[in-house]
Amino acid sequence: MMRLACLALVALASPAVAQDHSHHMPPPAAQPATGHEGLDMGSMGDMDMSAGHEGHDMSPGEPTGTNLPAGNAPAPAAPMDHYADRQFAPAAMAEARHMMMREGGGQTMALIMFNIAEVQARKGSDGYRWDGEGWFGGDINRLTIKTEGEGARRGGVEAAEIQALYSRAIGPYFNLQAGIRHDFRPDPSRTYAVVGVEGLAPYWFEVEAAAFLSDKGDVLGRFEAYYDQRLTQRLVLQPRVELNLAAQDVSENRIGAGLSSAELGLRLRYEITRQFAPYVGVSHEAKVGQTARYARADGDDPKSTGFVAGIRIWF
Template identity: 35%
Template sequence: MQNIKLASAAGMMLAAASAAQAEPLIYGFQAEQFEYRDGDNGENVFVWDFDFVVGTDELKFVWRSEAEIVEGSGDFEGLENQLRLQFPISTFFDGVVGVQASTPDGLPDRYNAVLGLKGLAPGFLEVDADFYLSDHSFFRFEAEYEGLITNRLILIPSIEVTVPLEDDLAYDQASGGATIEVGLRLSYDLIDRSFSPYVGVNYEESFGGTADLIRASGEENGVGSIVFGARLMF
């Protein structure tokens, strides 16, 4: 009887190991924004925001990159790269841990640990909520909704809120002085979901001490843009 129990336990372990090995590998590339912004402040920029994902349902490795390149000079006004591990913590949400590097031209490099959540909130709202922790910590919340007008035509409102938790004068960031960016884009799935060109508008404004630092540096606070771009998924 003992031998039978041992054999049964061994069989269960082998089955579990086989199931784990058989778990399919997931990989893909998704660019939420790949666009040109025509700003009302006279500054035009190219913007990208993409994720490259590889892993399984239980653990994903994500490379996230965001950038703003000034037309003409080619300078990176903003450049962030992140390496993230993403794992399920509930039916609709994943936990996130990782590291982030911010390396725009003309500014000191910043490196942060990342702790956050990513998932689907009630109402089919896609959200990211992340703490970036270092000597210059900040919190960022992003939300996006895809409203189907037809099966191919999609209206996409979005919001991003960044709240500095500590002063970072080099980046014109003051503790508690939030920066809010809102957008509205109308996209069309030209090739399934692989290639979806869009047009839209984008607006960014800072508040509190951050707004004061921006004005003191001679830059304009509150910039609206007309955007042209495409969403990509492979």
């Protein structure tokens, strides 16, 4: 009887236990919505995958892009206007372009330089000498004035000349020059037509060559060259050569045909500033040929060597 009673109690308590623990049971798993219910996936293989290229025939044999044949249409005309003129007054922009060109190399400039301005100590004939030039103009066209001469301490000016030249650039480094030259000394004075070149030769040699035709028909020539060898930032050694030539004897000016005279010099300068540099050096001058014979006939020594001291200046 006891056994039957226990079984009855268990049967009565079972629904309650099941009801009390029902909230601990996990809910049934949710099924994800596919959005394609009823879609026949097998039909996707029949879809046209080229729908994004409708209207484009990608046949491999047809040229495209840079493979297209060249056209024969004329090229468009190059624009001739200035786009800034669309926003600003054309007159103001024209003035601005003019100023830009001037600042980029079209401006007017000027220079005066004396490469030689010195006193000379020679045996029995101390003297002085100058050689300089100045110019005014631009990069292409210039007016150039040159002067050179020499004299003795007691004898006054022995040779003096001035040249007025039109200078035209014929390249990045050379100018073609033409004009007139007038000699004040020696007597009688002469006036010459001048044509020549000057500029910067390879290896930084400053060179100048000129031919002169006088009002008497005399033909002379001159060649000058010098080189600035920088020893330090301020110390510069300058070798220099000058050759004078004549096509014929000019007895009244004591000039003989051929190579008439030559000067070799070596000057060492110290640049206190780039524009102002005192120097010392040595100079050897020699008259040759018929010119030397003229000098001996006049009682002069055709050769002389002396020490020089002077100032190289430009501004």
